[in-house]
Amino acid sequence: ETGVTQTPRHLVMGMTNKKSLKCEQHLGHNAMYWYKQSAKKPLELMFVYSLEERVENNSVPSRFSPECPNSSHLFLHLHTLQPEDSALYLCASSQVLRTDNQPQHFGDGTRLSIL
């Protein structure tokens, strides 16, 4: 079983829909992350959670709402998205929050398309 699992792999939604992305990690890590990856752009960090507490929100619009019910699960709730939100959304985890010497492990991502 892969370490970090994301569902769904692909999602197409209209601008008025509400949907959620799910991430689950089986590595016993304490920190989890949401990234947005757009074509030819660096990975953009969206949210950081440590032990279920949000520790970073990088000026992400409120139409993205994260939820971390426990250290193994992370959700990204989507509402009233815009076409420019179409991208690959990646979840990652690391053993502890401070990333010195602690690489992040990524899921395969959810490819999101907004119509």
Added chain:
Amino acid sequence: QKEVEQNSGPLSVPEGAIASLNCTYSDRGSQSFFWYRQYSGKSPELIMSIYSNGDKEDGRFTAQLNKASQYVSLLIRDSQPSDSATYLCAVTPYNNNDMRFGAGTRLTVKP
């Protein structure tokens, strides 16, 4: 200035050649440096990490770090078509909780 800069490529090398991927970063206090490989439609996969100046070798991969020049590179010896992917450079700034990624360099190894 971008925090982490990489040439977007594409970089094309023949099979068996050495591929050289470069990365520069702006935060002089950065502590940890990582190279990730990302195949099309897949997640980034960690292939090398380096924390001190000099070279670090792992199989066909060598990471090189020069903190004075704020430069980190990845060499791939005996390149194979299966090495064709986008390579992401990631840097952990000093006293920061997250990694900063470059936009990636796309490498194509031609048979």
